[in-house]
Every structure is written in structure tokens, then in C-alpha cells.
Amino acid sequence: MIVVIDYNVGNVKSVCNAFRYIGCEAKLSCEPKTVEEASGIVLPGVAAFGYAVNALGSLAELIKEVALGGTPLLGICVGYQMLFETSSEYGRHNGLGLVSGSVVTIPPGRVVPHMGWNLVELPEDMDLFAGLGSEKHFYFAHSFYAEVADGQARVAFTDYGFYLPAAVQKANIYGTQFHPEKSGNTGLKVLQNFYDICKR
Amino acid sequence: MLTKRIIPCLDVKDNRVVKGVHFLNLRDAGDPVELGARYSDTGADELVFLDITATIHFRKTIVELVEKVAENVFIPFTVGGGIQTVEQIDELLRSGAEKVSVNTAAVENPNLLAEAAQRFGNQCVVLAIDARRSKERPGKWQVCVKAGSEPTDIDVVEWAVKSEELGAGEILLTSMDADGTKAGYDNELNKAVTDAVNIPVIASGGAGILEHLYDAIVDGGADAVLMASITHFGNYTIKQMKGYLRDRGIPVNL
Numbered sequence: 001m002i003v004v005i006d007y008n009v010g011n012v013k014s015v016c017n018a019f020r021y022i023g024c025e026a027k028l029s030c031e032p033k034t035v036e037e038a039s040g041i042v043l044p045g046v047a048a049f050g051y052a053v054n055a056l057g058s059l060a061e062l063i064k065e066v067a068l069g070g071t072p073l074l075g076i077c078v079g080y081q082m083l084f085e086t087s088s089e090y091g092r093h094n095g096l097g098l099v100s101g102s103v104v105t106i107p108p109g110r111v112v113p114h115m116g117w118n119l120v121e122l123p124e125d126m127d128l129f130a131g132l133g134s135e136k137h138f139y140f141a142h143s144f145y146a147e148v149a150d151g152q153a154r155v156a157f158t159d160y161g162f163y164l165p166a167a168v169q170k171a172n173i174y175g176t177q178f179h180p181e182k183s184g185n186t187g188l189k190v191l192q193n194f195y196d197i198c199k200r
Numbered sequence: 201m202l203t204k205r206i207i208p209c210l211d212v213k214d215n216r217v218v219k220g221v222h223f224l225n226l227r228d229a230g231d232p233v234e235l236g237a238r239y240s241d242t243g244a245d246e247l248v249f250l251d252i253t254a255t256i257h258f259r260k261t262i263v264e265l266v267e268k269v270a271e272n273v274f275i276p277f278t279v280g281g282g283i284q285t286v287e288q289i290d291e292l293l294r295s296g297a298e299k300v301s302v303n304t305a306a307v308e309n310p311n312l313l314a315e316a317a318q319r320f321g322n323q324c325v326v327l328a329i330d331a332r333r334s335k336e337r338p339g340k341w342q343v344c345v346k347a348g349s350e351p352t353d354i355d356v357v358e359w360a361v362k363s364e365e366l367g368a369g370e371i372l373l374t375s376m377d378a379d380g381t382k383a384g385y386d387n388e389l390n391k392a393v394t395d396a397v398n399i400p401v402i403a404s405g406g407a408g409i410l411e412h413l414y415d416a417i418v419d420g421g422a423d424a425v426l427m428a429s430i431t432h433f434g435n436y437t438i439k440q441m442k443g444y445l446r447d448r449g450i451p452v453n454l
Contacts, residue, residue: 009320013296017271048321078321090318111423113323113369115400117245117453118202137203137453139245139276141298141323143369159201182276182298184240 002026002198003038005063005079007055009047011181015076018181022188024195032062040198041071044181045078049087049103049144052078053095064096072172073098074128074194080175081146083168089144098173100150106143110161113143118158120166120178126154128167128174130193136186138166138178145177172197203453204417205245205424206441207402208431210235212281213253215261219428221380229432232265237272239431243438244275245453248301248372248402248426250328251281252347263295270296278326278372286315293320301326301372304345307352307359310366317367322399327368331356331389332376341389348376360393368399372426375405380429382408390420402426410436410444417450 004015006028019026019042026042027034035041041063045052053060060082067073075083082095087103095103106112117137122129129136138158145164148155153170157163158178167176174194180187210217210232217235218226229235236247249269251262266279279292280301289300306312306327316325330348331341341356360371373393375386385406394401403422407413407430416422430436442454 009293011293011296011298013267013294014270014298017296018274020271021274048318051319089321111398111400113399114202115323115370116202116205116424140202141276141369143322179276179298182274184275188274 001038002040002042002195003034004028004042004044005035005056005059006030007052007059009045009052009055012044014181015042015044018188018191019195022192022195030059032059035059035062036066038066038071040194041066041073043073043075043079043082045076045082047078049078049081049089050091050093052082053093056082060096064098067098067173070172072194072198073174075175076181077142077177077179080168080177081144083173083175084146087144099148099153099168099170099175101146101148103144103146106145106160107162113141114145114160114164115141118160118166120156120158123154123156126156126167126169127197128169128176128190128193129156132186132189138176138180138183138187140166140178142177201451203245203451204445206413206438206452207246207248207424207426208239208244208438209248209250209404209426209428211250211252211428212265215265217432218252219380219432222376233268233272235432236269236277239438240273240275243442243454246275246424247273247277249277249279250301251279253281263291266292266295266297280326280328284312286312286319289316289320293324299324299326299370301328303328303330306363307343307345307354310362313363313366313368317369322367322369325368326370326372327360327363328372328374329356329359330374330376341392344376356389357392357396360397364397364399370400370402371397372402372404378406381406382429384408384412385416385420385425387415387420390416390422394421400424410441413441414445414448414450417445
């Protein structure tokens with residue numbers, strides 16, 4: 001059972017709808033026992049980083065523990081950013097620290113938020129992108145991005161006048177800056193891949 | 201490279217999609233959920249649903265509509281119309297909307313933009329501006345509120361700049377003069393606003409032929425183009441629009 005973390009911030013429903021559409025009954029929950037028993041965890045997020053971290057509260061430690069125990073974890077957008085160590089969105093905040101790196105503002109000289117469909121180069125060795133070819137468009141909507149500083153993480157990039165990390169994978173920990181649940185059929189395939197990973 | 205977005209707009213009144221001229225003389229264009237799913241399937245980059253009946257009172261129907269759309273549409277969509285509080289924004293985001301647009305309420309209470317941005321992030325806060333050419337001040341535009349029915353003294357470009365400072369993450373800029381005319385976007389307006397802000401601007405009002413889309417992007421500097429009449433009534437498919445833009449060198453997701 002894939003569990004989508006329900007921590008009272010936006011967008012959780014869209015993720016569940018997308019999983020349901022591909023034939024996976026994902027459960028929306030914030031119950032510690034349900035999270036512990038999950039075959040995979042999705043940490044969604046439409047929120048400011050600080051608000052999201054506060055809303056997650058004590059669940060943060062549990063998610064971290066379960067992920068370090070080997071359960072596949074997929075962070076989306078702010079949920080992805082929370083995988084890192086720190087963020088500077090509206091003040092300084094600590095994330096889960098599962099992947100080394102920090103969340104910082106997109107450099108000046110371009111329109112911010114980075115909003116819309118951008119082409120992501122898909123590394124062959126990232127399970128999340130299996131069967132999708134070498135590049136695809138995904139939907140982004142964010143003003144901050146993660147500077148990945150983790151030698152063990154594989155990273156997929158998009159071009160926004162600089163190489164912007166669009167997705168990471170570190171062992172069983174996955175994250176996408178873009179919204180797979182809002183990226184049409186391409187995004188649904190990414191969620192299908194995560195579902196397959198959870199069934200292994 | 202980030203692509204330019206094609207965004208069909210669904211004006212919803214009493215659970216039907218409608219389209220008028222200069223915000224009046226509404227014509228029925230179908231069921232919002234069906235139309236939304238069809239656009240999602242045929243390559244639209246995003247959708248905008250505006251509840252044009254709701255400006256006076258926030259209605260439960262808008263939440264129910266968002267829930268139904270979200271079950272069937274896997275591209276981002278923005279919802280607007282009558283939204284006044286952070287709690288309402290929260291409810292709509294939780295129901296499946298990616299972004300929420302505010303118009304009248306932000307003019308009356310600009311702090312709403314700041315509150316929403318700090319809680320949800322500015323990427324989901326869209327400021328909708330209904331702009332009309334000013335008779336008193338040539339070369340300027342005035343902000344109109346309450347579904348365009350009430351002009352204010354506020355200058356559109358100044359309001360756009362202020363909204364960015366407050367926390368708007370995107371501007372949906374509708375020319376009331378051009379709306380529904382199919383005579384082309386008001387690209388002087390688009391250029392004035394896109395030159396003044398650093399957030400994405402969606403050009404709206406006036407699309408009639410494919411060249412208008414190109415002009416809004418190139419002459420108006422728009423990051424996205426919104427249209428209703430020319431797509432709801434079958435003049436052009438999304439694919440035709442994107443094919444045209446691609447052939448003229450505009451990056452699109454096709």
C-alpha cells in the first residue's frame with residue numbers, strides 16, 4: 001500500500017487521483033502505524049517550505065526513519081525540497097536531511113517562479129524514468145530549487161539558463177521538483193514507475 | 201528551455217462553460233469537466249476555470265467543480281472567481297487545484313497576496329487583472345473589479361509591480377477592450393506589464409487567429425497565452441496552435 005502523507009497542505013488529492021487513475025489505490029494518511037507499514041511513501045507539497053515543515057511536525061522523524069529502513073520514498077515539489085538539509089524560503093528552515101544539499105532561490109536574470117513545461121534530460125540509470133526515453137517535458141512551478149551536494153545521489157537536470165536539478169534518486173529515496181501528477185501521461189508513467197518500485 | 205504555454209480558459213456559470221464578448225452576451229460552450237478532460241487529452245499545457253457567477257459570494261459549487269475536474273485532469277489548473285480568504289484558497293488547493301487566482305479581493309485587501317504566498321508559496325498565487333484602457337490617461341490602463349463591472353483609479357502596471365512585491369507568483373492579464381473580439385491581444389498592455397515585472401504573465405483577451413498567439417509572445421512578451429472563443433467553438437485545435445508556434449521558432453511542448 002502506497003501512503004500519501006496527509007499533512008494539511010495543498011495538492012494531496014491530485015496525487016491520490018493520479019495514482020487511482022493508474023490503478024493504484026494510494027491511501028491518504030498521517031497515522032504513524034499506516035506510515036510504518038507502507039510499501040511506499042509519497043510526500044507531496046504545495047506550500048511554502050517553512051509552513052510545510054511545521055505542518056509535518058513529528059511525522060518528519062518517522063518518515064526519515066522509515067525511509068532509512070528501506071521503504072521507497074517519493075518527494076514531490078516542496079516534498080522533494082524537504083528531502084534536503086536546509087531551505088532559505090521565507091527564513092531559514094531545516095529539512096529531513098536525507099539528501100545532502102540546500103534549497104535556495106533561483107538566480108536572478110530569469111522569470112521567477114520557474115513555471116510551466118520544461119524539458120528534462122533523463123539519465124538511463126534512474127528507475128523513476130524507465131521507459132521514457134532520453135528527454136521529456138514536465139510541469140514545474142517553483143521559485144526555489146535544491147542545490148544537490150550529495151555524491152551518492154543521481155540527478156536529472158533541466159535547462160533554465162543554468163542546470164537546474166529536476167529530480168534526484170539516492171538508493172530508495174526519490175524526489176521530483178516537477179509535478180508528475182500534473183505532467184499528463186508522461187507524469188503518470190513516472191508514478192507508475194514508482195508504484196512498480198514499491199512492489200519489488 | 202521552458203516552453204510557452206497554451207491555456208484554454210473555461211468561464212463557468214451555473215455549471216456550464218460560457219463565453220461572451222467584452223464580458224457580456226454569454227454563449228454556452230459545454231460541460232466544464234468534459235471540456236477540461238478533452239483539453240487535457242489533446243495537449244493543453246494548463247487550464248483556467250473562472251467561476252464568473254461567484255464574485256459576490258464564494259460558492260460551494262466551485263469546490264465541487266474543482267474536485268470533479270481534478271479526478272479527470274492531470275495537467276495543472278487554476279481556479280478563480282469570488283475567492284476572498286486564505287481559507288478558501290486552502291480549500292481549493294486541497295480539492296485539487298494547482299493554483300488559485302484572486303482579483304477583486306486582492307484589490308480590496310492586498311495583504312491577501314502576502315498571506316497566501318507565505319502559506320502556500322507564491323507559485324500558486326495568481327493575480328488576475330481585468331484591464332481597461334483609460335480615457336482620462338492615454339497610454340495607461342485602469343484596473344477593473346467585480347467581474348469587470350467596476351473601474352477603479354488603480355493603474356494596471358503599478359498594481360502588477362506591487363502585486364509581485366506582495367507575493368503574486370503569476371499575473372493573468374485580461375484586456376477588457378479586446379476580450380472576445382478575436383481582433384488580437386492588447387500587446388501594448390502586455391508589453392507594459394511584462395517589462396515591469398519578473399513573474400510570468402499570461403496574456404488574455406482577443407485571440408482570433410494563430411498569428412495573435414505569436415504576437416502576444418513576441419511583441420507582448422507573454423509567457424503564456426490564454427484563449428476561449430477560438431478553441432471552444434472549434435476554430436483551432438491545441439495541436440494546430442502549437443504546431444504554428446513551433447514552426448515560427450517558439451518553444452512549445454508538442
